[in-house]
Every structure is written in C-alpha cells, then in structure tokens.
Amino acid sequence: MRNLICLIAFTFLLFAAACIQRQEARDTILPKTVSVKPIDTTPVAKDTLCIAAVGDMMLGTSFPDSTYLPLDGGRSSFAPVKKYLLDAEFAFGNLEGTLLDKGNPGLNKRKFTTRQFYFRMPTTYTTIFKDAGFKLLSLANNHSGDFADSGRMSTMRTLDNARINYAGLVVCPSVQFQINGVKYGFCAFAPNSGTASIYDLKRAAQTISDLKQQCDIVIVSFHGGGEGPEFEHVPPGDEIYHGEPRGNVRAFAHNAINAGADMVLGHGPHVSRAMELYNQRLIAYSLGNFCTYKSVSIAGVCGIAPLLRVKINRKGEFINAQIISTQQSRINGLSVDTLNRAAKRMKWLTEVDFQKNGLQITEDGSITPTTNVDDGFTNVGRRDNRGAKSGF
Numbered sequence: 001m002r003n004l005i006c007l008i009a010f011t012f013l014l015f016a017a018a019c020i021q022r023q024e025a026r027d028t029i030l031p032k033t034v035s036v037k038p039i040d041t042t043p044v045a046k047d048t049l050c051i052a053a054v055g056d057m058m059l060g061t062s063f064p065d066s067t068y069l070p071l072d073g074g075r076s077s078f079a080p081v082k083k084y085l086l087d088a089e090f091a092f093g094n095l096e097g098t099l100l101d102k103g104n105p106g107l108n109k110r111k112f113t114t115r116q117f118y119f120r121m122p123t124t125y126t127t128i129f130k131d132a133g134f135k136l137l138s139l140a141n142n143h144s145g146d147f148a149d150s151g152r153m154s155t156m157r158t159l160d161n162a163r164i165n166y167a168g169l170v171v172c173p174s175v176q177f178q179i180n181g182v183k184y185g186f187c188a189f190a191p192n193s194g195t196a197s198i199y200d201l202k203r204a205a206q207t208i209s210d211l212k213q214q215c216d217i218v219i220v221s222f223h224g225g226g227e228g229p230e231f232e233h234v235p236p237g238d239e240i241y242h243g244e245p246r247g248n249v250r251a252f253a254h255n256a257i258n259a260g261a262d263m264v265l266g267h268g269p270h271v272s273r274a275m276e277l278y279n280q281r282l283i284a285y286s287l288g289n290f291c292t293y294k295s296v297s298i299a300g301v302c303g304i305a306p307l308l309r310v311k312i313n314r315k316g317e318f319i320n321a322q323i324i325s326t327q328q329s330r331i332n333g334l335s336v337d338t339l340n341r342a343a344k345r346m347k348w349l350t351e352v353d354f355q356k357n358g359l360q361i362t363e364d365g366s367i368t369p370t371t372n373v374d375d376g377f378t379n380v381g382r383r384d385n386r387g388a389k390s391g392f
Helices: 002-029 079-086 107-112 123-131 148-162 201-214 249-259 341-353 377-385
Strands: 048-058 090-095 134-138 165-167 174-179 182-189 217-223 263-267 275-278 281-284 289-292 304-313 318-329 333-336 357-361 366-373
Touching: 048 079, 048 263, 079 304, 079 318, 079 333, 090 217, 123 134, 123 148, 134 174, 134 182, 134 217, 148 165, 165 174, 165 182, 174 201, 182 201, 201 217, 201 249, 217 249, 249 263, 249 275, 249 281, 263 304, 275 341, 281 304, 281 318, 289 304, 289 318, 289 333, 304 341, 318 341, 341 357
Parallel strands: 048 090, 048 289, 090 134, 134 165, 182 217, 217 263, 263 281, 275 357
Antiparallel strands: 048 304, 174 182, 275 281, 304 318, 318 333, 318 366, 357 366
C-alpha cells in the first residue's frame, strides 16, 4: 500500500513539473503584457487639392410670398451637378441673399417692395447647400443686407448650426477652418454696406497677410464690377454702375495675391468674366449666375456659368482647372450645358481682356498654365516677405 502511495505521489510530481515547463515556454513566446500601438486617424494632407467654385446662388425667395419658391422646396437645385461639387475638398459659392424665415426688408430698401429683389430663403434650405458639398460661402454682396440686421444674424446663426463656413460681413470679415489636415483661411469683400470693403486695399492686404501666416491655403472672394451683359469685360480701372462705384477689381485681385492669397474668386456682375494667372495663382473675375431661381435674369449670357474645379499644390500654386459649363432655364432650372458655352465664352473673354493671361483654355473647359503670364514680379517680393508659408 505504501509503495502504491509513493508511486502516485511521484507521478503527480512529474505531471506538475511538466506543466510548469510548458507554462514557462508559453511565457517565453508570448509576454504577459502586449503593447498595442493605437491607429493614427489624423488625416494626411494631399499633395494636390481640388476646390470647386461657383458664382451667385439664390434658391428662391419667400418674399413677398411663396410663389417665388421652387415647388420641391429646392431639393433638386443642384442635382444635375452634385457629383462635380462633392468630388472636391469642398465647394465654394456666393450666397446671394439671406437665410430667414420671416421679416421685412430693411428701411433703406422698402422703396423697392413691389419688385422681387429681396432674397429671403427659408432657413431649412441650408441643408440643400450642405448636402451638395458647400462648406464655404461668401456673404459679401448687395443682398446679404436685404433684411437688415435680422437677416444677417439669422443667416450667420443658421450657417453656424449647419457648420458651414462663411465670411464677408463687417462683423465676420474672415474665417479659418480645417479639412483633411489642411488649414484654410477665407475672406471676402464687396462695395456694399455692412460688408468688408473692396475699396480699402491696405486693410484687405493686412487681413489676407494675417490669414496666410496662420493658414496653409488662403482663398479670397470679392463682389465687384458692373452688372449685366454690357459688363462682361474686365476694365483696367474703377467700375461704375448706375452712378455707384463698384471697385477696381484688377487692382483688388493683384493686391490680394501680393498679400498672400492663393486663389481669388469674383462674383457680382451676373455674367461670367475672364480669368488670369498672376504670380502662379488663379484669378476668376466673375463666376456668373450659377443657381438663381426666378428673381434673377438668366437671359442670354446671364444664363450660362462655370462650375470651376481648381487644382492647386500644397503651396497654393495653380496646377490646372476644369470648367464644367452650366446653364439655367425657367422650366428646367440648373443643368450641364453640353455645348460648353460658358467655357467658350470665358476662353474668348480671357484672350481679349488679358494679353498675358498665363492660361491655356480649351473649348471643352480644360485650363492649364502657359509661359505667357503676368507673374507679378514688380510686387512679388512683398508677398514672399509678408509671411507666406512654404508647404505645410
């Protein structure tokens, strides 16, 4: 009996020793504490950035009544071109009007109450802009003050709630935002009351320079020039429309780029205008009427406009661009123009208005740089000395 007990005890000791050896082997292969490196979810900035830009947008007005609003609530406003807007870092446009649900025009505008020149888009329309890819809007225009301070405040509050960036008013001349690891700065100017002034070039340059020292890419927008078909061309000096000064848009655009702007986008004339490459930066002097329901004339050249897709590098220098020609009709609204009329028109205007425009534009809307360019060397040194960053 004693021998049996000893045999059992000896067998148990052998089994225990084997278990210890196996555990030690496992500990050698797999450490007890395993360190897992967290996944880096920080967006990586691209080498090439694509920005979609359009001109005036007004999706209908509820003033004086709902007959000036689209029947579908504006939901199909951008449907024919949505893919071009969404396939970019973001889309930019000029918000020609206010986002306001009720209210009357400001006192200084009530003499025109019998005409439909007061743009009061329902605040719910903000979703339409956001869903189409618009993450940046200019409020620097003559219709942002249609409903005085109540209209301006409602517009800003509504855009803030939708997280859509904007600038151009005296109370918000500029904005900074970040998308996919790139920090953008934006400011906008106009000749109208309540907006950042297009006339004060020194102050505009300071605003732009300050943005450039804090941001990777700076975009500048302006609302300037005369209105209508007779103002398709970009004159060399100041513009006057119905006795009202509308700025010197050439001087403004060049001043902006000398101060640090990487792209200058114009609107206001309700027609498309020429483009220019200046110091390797693109200037579009007017992007025309892009999507303007009922209350804006779309007759003739007023009814064609570009959807401009601009590619720049990480320094803000122009690489190439594409004009998607669009058209509007009272029946069908916005659509792609297969005749490429906006591209053809802008090609002609660019060649006529700027002898050294620096751009090669084809009739199908392809835009590439050429050596025939106004490089801005007379002022470029100031730009480089005022804090422009190289790369990110």
